[in-house]
Amino acid sequence: MQIKPILVALRRHKAGTVLIALQIALTLAIVCNALFIIHERLANLSEQSGVDEGNALVVTNHWAVEKPTQQVDAQIRADMAALRQLSSVRDAAPATGYPLQGGGWDNFITLTPEQVKPTTDSAVYVSDDHLLDTLGVRLVAGRNFRPDEILVMGTQEVVIPPVVIVSKALADRLFPDGSALGKSIYAMGPTPSTIIGIVDVLHRQGTSQWNKAYAGQSLIWPARPADSRGVFYIVRAKPGQRAAAMREVPKALFAQSRMRMLDPKDGILDYAQVRQRAYDSDRGMVILMGLICVVLLAITAAGIVGLSSFWVGQRRKQIGVRRALGATRADILSYFLTENFLIGLGGVVVGAVLAIGINLWMVTQFEMARLSLAYVAAGVVALLLLGQGAVLAPALRASHVSPVEATRSV
Amino acid sequence: MFTYYLQLGLRSLRRNPALTALMVMAIGFGVAASMITYSVFRAVSGNPIPGKSAQLYTPQIDNWGPQQNVKGEPPDALDYVDAMALMRAHEAKRQTLLYMVQMSVMPGGERDLPLAANGYAVYSDFFPMFDVSFQYGGSWSGQDGQERSNEVVISDQLNQKLFGGVDSVGRTVNFNGHDYRVVGVTRHWDPKPRFFDLFSTSGFEDASDFYMPFNRAMDLQMRSGGRNSCRGTINYTTWEGYLQSNCVWITPWVELDTAADVAHYRHFLESYAADQQRAGRFVWAPNVRLRDVVQWLDFQHVVPPESRISLLLALGFFVICLINTIGLLLAKFLRRAGEIGVRRALGASRREIYAQYLIEAATVGLAGGVLGLLLTTVGVSGVSVLFPPEIAKLAQLDFKLVGLTLLVAIVATVLAAFYPAWRAARVQPAWQLKSN
Numbered sequence: 001m002q003i004k005p006i007l008v009a010l011r012r013h014k015a016g017t018v019l020i021a022l023q024i025a026l027t028l029a030i031v032c033n034a035l036f037i038i039h040e041r042l043a044n045l046s047e048q049s050g051v052d053e054g055n056a057l058v059v060t061n062h063w064a065v066e067k068p069t070q071q072v073d074a075q076i077r078a079d080m081a082a083l084r085q086l087s088s089v090r091d092a093a094p095a096t097g098y099p100l101q102g103g104g105w106d107n108f109i110t111l112t113p114e115q116v117k118p119t120t121d122s123a124v125y126v127s128d129d130h131l132l133d134t135l136g137v138r139l140v141a142g143r144n145f146r147p148d149e150i151l152v153m154g155t156q157e158v159v160i161p162p163v164v165i166v167s168k169a170l171a172d173r174l175f176p177d178g179s180a181l182g183k184s185i186y187a188m189g190p191t192p193s194t195i196i197g198i199v200d201v202l203h204r205q206g207t208s209q210w211n212k213a214y215a216g217q218s219l220i221w222p223a224r225p226a227d228s229r230g231v232f233y234i235v236r237a238k239p240g241q242r243a244a245a246m247r248e249v250p251k252a253l254f255a256q257s258r259m260r261m262l263d264p265k266d267g268i269l270d271y272a273q274v275r276q277r278a279y280d281s282d283r284g285m286v287i288l289m290g291l292i293c294v295v296l297l298a299i300t301a302a303g304i305v306g307l308s309s310f311w312v313g314q315r316r317k318q319i320g321v322r323r324a325l326g327a328t329r330a331d332i333l334s335y336f337l338t339e340n341f342l343i344g345l346g347g348v349v350v351g352a353v354l355a356i357g358i359n360l361w362m363v364t365q366f367e368m369a370r371l372s373l374a375y376v377a378a379g380v381v382a383l384l385l386l387g388q389g390a391v392l393a394p395a396l397r398a399s400h401v402s403p404v405e406a407t408r409s410v
Numbered sequence: 411m412f413t414y415y416l417q418l419g420l421r422s423l424r425r426n427p428a429l430t431a432l433m434v435m436a437i438g439f440g441v442a443a444s445m446i447t448y449s450v451f452r453a454v455s456g457n458p459i460p461g462k463s464a465q466l467y468t469p470q471i472d473n474w475g476p477q478q479n480v481k482g483e484p485p486d487a488l489d490y491v492d493a494m495a496l497m498r499a500h501e502a503k504r505q506t507l508l509y510m511v512q513m514s515v516m517p518g519g520e521r522d523l524p525l526a527a528n529g530y531a532v533y534s535d536f537f538p539m540f541d542v543s544f545q546y547g548g549s550w551s552g553q554d555g556q557e558r559s560n561e562v563v564i565s566d567q568l569n570q571k572l573f574g575g576v577d578s579v580g581r582t583v584n585f586n587g588h589d590y591r592v593v594g595v596t597r598h599w600d601p602k603p604r605f606f607d608l609f610s611t612s613g614f615e616d617a618s619d620f621y622m623p624f625n626r627a628m629d630l631q632m633r634s635g636g637r638n639s640c641r642g643t644i645n646y647t648t649w650e651g652y653l654q655s656n657c658v659w660i661t662p663w664v665e666l667d668t669a670a671d672v673a674h675y676r677h678f679l680e681s682y683a684a685d686q687q688r689a690g691r692f693v694w695a696p697n698v699r700l701r702d703v704v705q706w707l708d709f710q711h712v713v714p715p716e717s718r719i720s721l722l723l724a725l726g727f728f729v730i731c732l733i734n735t736i737g738l739l740l741a742k743f744l745r746r747a748g749e750i751g752v753r754r755a756l757g758a759s760r761r762e763i764y765a766q767y768l769i770e771a772a773t774v775g776l777a778g779g780v781l782g783l784l785l786t787t788v789g790v791s792g793v794s795v796l797f798p799p800e801i802a803k804l805a806q807l808d809f810k811l812v813g814l815t816l817l818v819a820i821v822a823t824v825l826a827a828f829y830p831a832w833r834a835a836r837v838q839p840a841w842q843l844k845s846n
Contacts, residue, residue, distance in 0.1 A: 015740060015829065015833070016737060016740060016741075019733055019736055019737040019740070020737065022733055023730055023733045023734055023737070026726065026729065026730045026733065027730055029726075030723060030726045030727065030730070033723075034723060037719070062512065062514065062526055063514075064514040064516065064524035064586070065514070065516075065524075065586055065587045066586050066587070108641075113643065116477050116478065116642070117477055117478075155633060156633050156638070156652065157647075158644050158645065158646060158647065186643075188640065188642070188643055188644050189643065189644060189645075190643050190645045229512060229633065229635070230512075258517075258522070258523060258524075259524060260524070261514055261523070261524050261525070261526040263526065277798075280797070280798040280799070281714065281716045281797065281798055284716065284795065284796035284797050284798070285716050285719070285720070285796075287795060287796055288447075288720050288723075288796045289723070292443065292723055292724070292727050295439050295443075295727070296727055296730060299435070299436050299439065299730065299731060299734055300730065300734065302432050302435075302436075302734075303432070303436070303733075303734035303737055303738065306429055306432055306737065306738045306741055307737045307738070307740075307741055309741075310740075310741030310744070310745065313745065314744075362719070365715075365718075366715045366718070366719060367715075
């Protein structure tokens, strides 16, 4: 196939050529970035929480009256006894927060008390010895809390328990040589906590960008959170009994005391709802970006079909002449395919540069990661194929132009 | 002539149905994507208090120091010591401190369960500063500077829930077991974004239910229902210890009318921080900020990045749709070169051809706009699929958006038609007549 005559012919259709190339370039730039955003957001959506999400649920319990710590603690113990007795419930624990909550308590961690610049940051869960079983998180080293280690933490009281369980991510960040068990850490308190257990995966409460730097880093302190404002109850239903537990838990709690507030809208959530709320905006972005990509590719393809058809219509006579002079159908077909390929090539070169440029700008604006070149490469191939696919129908029609056309009306 | 061209344009829409449908769809989808994302962006990026945003300032004082603050910026709220110092100095015309409090309204009447209520502990200047107007009554007295009475201002929704919406001034509400006298009921007031509390909220939470005197909340030792952020070692054990700690949880606002007032206040903040340094409380140079509402919204990144990214992407998408339209219009117009040649030969000027094809493009734009409007309507009502509920519900299809959708569609299409129409107007009549 000779390329030179095609290039010469294209010069006579400057506007159309530029328009198609520009459209391909912009489509490539946008689709690459949209796909990259989809990829990043999907990664968020599939983050592991460490929780037995099929069976766990969360009750947000606000106390109606401020009471002294002792009375709050007594109420929590009564509530726990009632919940753990329910036939649909496997275990329950009071806590200051829960994984994927969307934001919550975190403390800086240091390795010595004098250290001013923190070593890292950790989500803080304050709960009792039932938390591990209730969440379903797996202990990979050490042991769980003993009942006698559980302290009581009043309203915004600073209680630094002498023992702590940390997530593997936190253990590895603090002690990269794997020697975390038995070591002491300081979590903004004057006294240290000794690591007695390490759990496999325990997601932070927060899912925001800020949390990414400390992904999976969390710790559990052994204390009942007797805050006079409120407490979270995490409940793990027996397999297949989540719906029953959702019904029974609030009844059991109100039977214990009516001086509490469970929001009718989100007072009790199963983990599917928790996950949905945590990743609302990520899911929305995936859907929006996906829609834009699909419609954009369709419109670009349709645009190529439209303009190519017009060109074929314009050149019927020339095609007829070529056919009459001995060009085969395959020659005509490959002429249009090559022409489109050349335009597409011009478009993707500009588009690749644009895609990277847009991404670099977004990195500075939205704390996004750098676009991987694999995306650009995949996008280039996809758009060239799209162009070839789109031009195929008009090109086939062109190849069917009869040589007789050459003789007409000249 | 305009109506005649319009008729021609409408008729020509039917001539190449596939090409026309393609253009109408491209414009419809492009404009709809832009308008749907714009409706959300408009809602989250608006100025919540346009009349006064340049007079309201939130002071920041660095009480954490360069080793513990975030990227050199002072914390986003004040600790108790600095907050009270600002109040005592009273260097602004009006000033308030505020923090979020959560309380419960005790059962009574037909309610047998307590009711959760979210509000703020504020000073009485809060109401005139932020243009909060009252349905009944007014604020508690700020005359004695104490502001520790058992009085409360409730919102119209809470008044509806508790008192059926009647004038409840003078009635009693029991919050958390303590009686409060209602002194005022606000009219509906829910600025979005909630510029005055971006420390504890993202700016889009449900409207608050009540406002209580700041010092009353202090007397009751009420912990913040919102955020609390500390640095270093936390070693307080009592409420008094907490108040003296470096934990930040109080948002201050001051009203400053003139540039001179702003300069004066900035100077005051600097000298206050310098005093703290001299006294040894801060071991770093003064690091203070004084941002007005718009600067504060910007600094706090109130507009979610998702909203910005999706608007930009939708606009990019629209641009591609328009480029597509330019190409298709070019094909559509030049296909009729013969027709143009005849008209030109019969005496039509280039200008007339130009006008005719621009008007034809406008009809395409109008059709695209109508399709876009349908899609926008569907999209805005289904926007909760794309954005979190508290943001999605702010997106609304109003008269302005409808007008904008049609206008953008038509104007953009006409702009896109400039080049194709120009090409059409340049058709050489002789050429066309000859070959037919």
